[in-house]
Amino acid sequence: MKNTQILSAGRKAFVAGLALSTVLSFSSLNTFASTTEPQTEPVQAKIVQVGKSLNFNVVVDKVANQKLTILIKDSENNEVHRDYVKVSTAKFGRTYDLSMLSDGTYTFEVVRNGKDVETKTFEIKTKVETVRDVTVASRQ
Numbered sequence: 108m109k110n111t112q113i114l115s116a117g118r119k120a121f122v123a124g125l126a127l128s129t130v131l132s133f134s135s136l137n138t139f140a141s142t143t144e145p146q147t148e149p150v151q152a153k154i155v156q157v158g159k160s161l162n163f164n165v166v167v168d169k170v171a172n173q174k175l176t177i178l179i180k181d182s183e184n185n186e187v188h189r190d191y192v193k194v195s196t197a198k199f200g201r202t203y204d205l206s207m208l209s210d211g212t213y214t215f216e217v218v219r220n221g222k223d224v225e226t227k228t229f230e231i232k233t234k235v236e237t238v239r240d241v242t243v244a245s246r247q
Contacts, residue, residue: 152217152225161206161231167217167224170194175219179203182212205231 151168165177177190187208192199205213210231217225 150217150219150224154215154217154225154227156229157202161204161208163203163205163215163227163229164200165203165215165217166198166200167194168198170199170219171197173219175199175217175224177201177203178214178216178218179205180214180216187213 150170150173153164153166155164155166156162157164167175171194173194175192175194177188177192178186179188181187188203190201192201203215208231210233212228212230214226214228216223
């Protein structure tokens with residue numbers, strides 16, 4: 108009878124040890140999962156026209172070690188330009204020359220992780236100025 112009690116005490120210790128190791132394994136997995144998710148700050152982006160030119164500065168802050176996509180789309184949502192950027196510093200800046208685009212409405216989109224961070228819509232209009240000169244012929 109003593110052997111039966113020793114075996115059941117041994118089984119109890121084994122089961123308790125197994126249960127404890129299982130709990131510790133799940134807690135360490137949970138800790139590992141929560142520490143591997145990236146903590147990202149809100150990205151700040153500015154899209155600013157340079158004077159009255161067709162140049163635009165795109166400046167994005169708080170983007171170190173991230174991938175950005177800069178899109179320019181026309182009024183029908185067609186992509187005119189796509190720029191993939193891997194940013195290694197905290198700040199990214201680039202100037203885009205849009206002087207080759209025809210008249211119309213366009214939108215800049217700065218995208219991080221598939222989400223728009225900033226958008227800016229602008230319109231290109233060509234102004235044509237007619238200048239007429241009058242020359243009076245003199246008779247002599």
